[in-house]
Amino acid sequence: xxxxxxxxxxxxxxxxxxxxxxxxxxxxxxxxxxxxxxxxxxxxxxxxxxxxxxxxxxxxxxxxxxxxxxxxxxxxxxxxxxxxxxxxxxxxxxxxxxxxxxxxxxxxxxxxxxxxxxxxxxxxxxxxxxxxxxxxxxxxxxxxxxxxxxxxxxxxxxxxxxxxxxxxxxxxxxxxxxxxxxxxxxxxxxxxxxxxxxxxxxxxxxxxxxxxxxxxxxxxxxxxxxxxxxxxxxxxxxxxxxxxxxxxxxxxxxxxxxxxxxxxxxxxxxxxxxxxxxxxxxxxxxxxxxxxxxxxxxx
Numbered sequence: 001x002x003x004x005x006x007x008x009x010x011x012x013x014x015x016x017x018x019x020x021x022x023x024x025x026x027x028x029x030x031x032x033x034x035x036x037x038x039x040x041x042x043x044x045x046x047x048x049x050x051x052x053x054x055x056x057x058x059x060x061x062x063x064x065x066x067x068x069x070x071x072x073x074x075x076x077x078x079x080x081x082x083x084x085x086x087x088x089x090x091x092x093x094x095x096x097x098x099x100x101x102x103x104x105x106x107x108x109x110x111x112x113x114x115x116x117x118x119x120x121x122x123x124x125x126x127x128x129x130x131x132x133x134x135x136x137x138x139x140x141x142x143x144x145x146x147x148x149x150x151x152x153x154x155x156x157x158x159x160x161x162x163x164x165x166x167x168x169x170x171x172x173x174x175x176x177x178x179x180x181x182x183x184x185x186x187x188x189x190x191x192x193x194x195x196x197x198x199x200x201x202x203x204x205x206x207x208x209x210x211x212x213x214x215x216x217x218x219x220x221x222x223x224x225x226x227x228x229x230x231x232x233x234x235x236x237x238x239x240x241x242x243x244x245x246x247x248x249x250x251x252x253x254x255x256x257x258x259x260x261x262x263x264x265x266x267x268x269x270x271x272x273x274x275x276x277x278x279x280x281x282x283x284x285x286x287x288x289x290x291x292x293x294x295x296x297x298x299x
Contacts, residue, residue, distance in 0.1 A: 002274060003071055005061060005095075006031040007086050008078030009050070010038045013100055017075050018044040020266040024274060029064065029071065032057040061093060071095045073273075080183070081176040084109050087124055088116065097124045098273055102186045103281070105178045107289045114281045125278035129265035130191040132272070135258040139251070140195045143220065152196065154223040154251050160184055161231035161244040167209065174295065180212045181291040185227045188249075189216070190287035196221035199290055204299045212294065 004021050008014060009031035018041065021028050028045040031038070036052050051057035061071060074090030076083055076099040084104045090097035103126040104110055117124055130136050143152070162171075170176040177183050193199055197219025206213040211228040231244065238246040249256040272278050 002026040002073060003069065004028050004073045004075055005057075005071055006075045006077065007033075007057075007089075008076060008082075008100075009033040009041060010035040011077050011079075014038075014077040015040050015044075016266040017077055017098075017100070017270075020270040021045075021075070023267045024270045026270075026274075029069070030057065030060055065093070073098055076100060079170045079176060080105060080178055081170070084113065087113060091116065091120045091122055091124070094120075094122065096122045096273075098270070098278075099124065099126050101127055101284075102178055102182045102288060102291065103284045104288060105182065106292050107285055110281055110285045110288055117281060123278070124281050125273045126280065126284045127266065127269050128187070128190050128194075128279045128283060129269050130187050130258070131194060131279065132265050132268040133258050133261060135256060136191055136195075139256055143195050150220065152221040152251055153253075154192070154196075154221050154249070156188055156192075156223055156225040156249050158184060158188065158226070158247045159228045159230070159233050159235075159238075159245065160247075161234065162210075162229040166229060172209065174209075178291060179295045180210065180227050180229065181294040184229065185212070185225070186287050186291050188225070189290045190284070192216065192218060192221065192223055193286045193290065196223075198286065202290075202293065202297075204294065204297050207294075207297070207299050214294070216290070 004026055006014065006017060006028060010033040018028065022044045028048045030049040031041060032051045032054060034052050038050065041048060049060060051060065064071065071093060072095060074095045074097050076086045076097065078086055080102055083099050087097050087099055113124060166172050171183060199216055199218055201217040202214060204214040210230040211233065213226040216223040216225060234246055247259060249258065
């Protein structure tokens with residue numbers, strides 16, 4: 001059994017990490033978040049210590065270490081702009097790190113962390129869960145075994161409705177979240193470059209605070225993509241079914257269904273990481289580079 005601590009326990013994604021820790025047979029020793037509305041923790045680790053002040057959290061971990069309790073992993077679900085600092089903290093206390101996406105906001109942050117990681121025996125891991133999805137794995141096998149010269153035409157659309165709160169929170173601040181592409185697109189961009197090769201060029205057609213769209217040219221694919229958090233952009237078919245989220249991936253006119261099981265992949269990610277087969281800094285860098293270029297592109 002491995003011992004975990006969690007930084008950022010009150011956000012949307014944290015329960016998936018708590019669930020993954022529990023379902024892989026491990027223990028959550030302590031959690032930290034400045035917001036104290038985290039009753040969800042009772043569903044997984046009611047005996048976990050909880051702190052709303054980082055200084056007390058840090059002191060508690062130091063006390064655990066002095067008492068002979070090893071902290072194996074620091075899981076990070078804090079706001080995007082704090083990931084870099086919290087990853088560094090995890091390494092400093094002698095733990096391996098599991099950081100939610102996007103691992104950092106800029107490619108040079110990855111470079112700095114890679115240099116820092118070399119000075120520690122521990123590893124920084126990130127959650128790239130689409131690489132574990134059965135439909136995506138099957139697609140990668142199909143592309144890898146197919147024509148080496150073919151360039152595929154792809155349509156990607158992802159709309160996930162967010163209310164007015166979004167633009168008031170840190171997620172609505174591009175300097176803190178990285179913007180729409182980082183917040184809701186980075187998993188898709190990682191998946192695309194993983195399967196179709198390095199990005200060679202890109203263009204932007206729409207860049208607003210709730211919608212990004214454009215074209216990405218990869219070695220083996222031309223991708224027309226559309227990302228939005230605006231419910232007014234949902235297709236009528238989704239509205240008729242009462243859905244607030246719509247995602248579609250079409251390759252050469254063939255739809256790839258990957259909605260099912262999408263939310264259950266953190267457990268698999270944790271299993272691979274604990275086995276020493278997780279995805280690290282170098283794996284995350286290419287998609288971080290893509291979203292950084294999108295964020296800094298003027299149209």
